[in-house]
Amino acid sequence: MAKKSKSKKLVIGIDLGGTNVVAVLVDTSGKVKSYVHFPNESAKGPEHVIRNIADNVKALVKKSGLAMKDIWRAGIGSPGPLDSKKGIIMGAVNLPGWTRVLLKASLEKQLGVGVGVDNDANCAAYGEQWVGAAKGASNVVGITLGTGVGGGIIIDNKLVRGANYNAAEIGHTSLNPDGRLCKCGAKGCLEQYASASAIAESAREAIRKGASSMMTEFVKGDISKITSKTVYEAMVQNDKTAVVVWDEFIKYLAAGVANQINGLNPEVVVIAGGVINAGDRLFKPLKEAVRKQTFALTFSAAKIVPAKLGELAGAIGAAGVVINEGEFYNLK
Ligand SMILES: [Zn+2]
Structure with a gap:
């Protein structure tokens, strides 16, 4: 089967905030197909938060009439400090228990797609530069x-x-x-x-x-x-x-x-x-x-x-960086 051209691919962008999470489904031009926002439930600890994100992302994909195999990559913006190369959150002030959390590895396992992690404010700025x-x-x-x-x-x-x-x-x-x-x-x-x-x-x-x-x-x-x-x-x-x-x-x-x-x-x-x-x-x-x-x-x-992008900026930008700078995150 012919390889899908980049222009047809779909990507998930996620913005993990101190209170809420926003997830978007976008194409490679940054057009938002659908999105969802939900509480991060951070009081229950990092493992729960990551599972909650994965569940909501899968539901968003399904609701859009797609399966995870239709998704090329996912990007997530998170509060730092972090190691975006390895996808590890070193310690996020507003997220209890988030010390050395292997966000990239955990999300990749649960979503079955390559994931890039970056700073939430970096992603928001990138979103505005990319399509805002x-x-x-x-x-x-x-x-x-x-x-x-x-x-x-x-x-x-x-x-x-x-x-x-x-x-x-x-x-x-x-x-x-x-x-x-x-x-x-x-x-x-x-x-x-x-x-x-x-x-x-x-x-x-x-x-x-x-x-x-x-x-x-x-x-x-x-x-x-x-x-x-x-x-x-x-x-x-x-x-x-x-x-x-x-x-x-x-x-x-x-x-x-x-x-x-x-x-x-x-x-x-x-x-x-x-x-x-x-x-x-x-x-x-x-x-x-x-x-x-x-x-x-x-x-x-x-x-x-x-x-211009309001509350979607971080999520759109997180998708944008994994689309345009995938090599940095070692994404195939
Ligand atoms: Zn300061």
């Missing part, structure tokens, strides 16, 4: 603002992994060596000022110090309920405290973006996460602040744009 907001650009930086700040870098159409595969931790680039203590043990990481959680924490901190704000009323006095959205909603109504917090957030994010632009001279910087719903209130001042901290020529090359 940065499609057509060869040099791309992706920054995701969520509970933390994730980063992914693509240079000359290739994912940048680094010496032992943990490059692009943009969230842990230092903006202030004397600043807020980060989960990683260092001080003043970008993540401590520009994540969605950090925006909320900055607002709480200001209110605890006595600042008056409509945010307190928004959450009926329970400031633990303040989120980045609360800050945004108060900011658009010109709440003084919220405006200060928002401006601080933009200032730090801009410094983080400028560092990447000065270091890498990308064509596109893609910003992802719920915060991008702020639209012009985010992107206008962000671009203006980045402009002031970069060389005019480098800045002129770099578009700063919102992500």
Whole structure:
């Protein structure tokens, strides 16, 4: 029988998040045929999580009228640190018990197809570069603002992994060596000022110090309920405290973006996460602040744009890297 041409092949992409898992079935052009999302059930430990993923992937394939033999490869994005060459998760902060987990080997056994494992933020950036907001650009930086700040870098159409595969931790680039203590043990990481959680924490901190704000009323006095959205909603109504917090957030994010632009001279910087719903209130001042901290020529090359793929970015990107960079993962 003739070998299937690459263009007819189907691939599974999986994004293992701190709470949920997203799995997509895509063709080799990145077109999504179907997808599913489900809770990761991480409290039950890694073995259960992997079995749960395999069961859901098999169900997705079956529901699409296919069998696992129709699937060429699978890719999975996971929180790190990890060894993407061997497909081993070294220790994921938000996944209890995930120390030296042989994710590639276990998933390959259960799915019966070759599997590539990579960092979740790398996969999200790759997805946006492959078929999303940065499609057509060869040099791309992706920054995701969520509970933390994730980063992914693509240079000359290739994912940048680094010496032992943990490059692009943009969230842990230092903006202030004397600043807020980060989960990683260092001080003043970008993540401590520009994540969605950090925006909320900055607002709480200001209110605890006595600042008056409509945010307190928004959450009926329970400031633990303040989120980045609360800050945004108060900011658009010109709440003084919220405006200060928002401006601080933009200032730090801009410094983080400028560092990447000065270091890498990308064509596109893609910003992802719920915060991008702020639209012009985010992107206008962000671009203006980045402009002031970069060389005019480098800045002129770099578009700063919102992500397009939403919650599917990581899963689509995980499929993309195993399609386009299969050799790295030793996939046939
Ligand atoms: Zn850090």
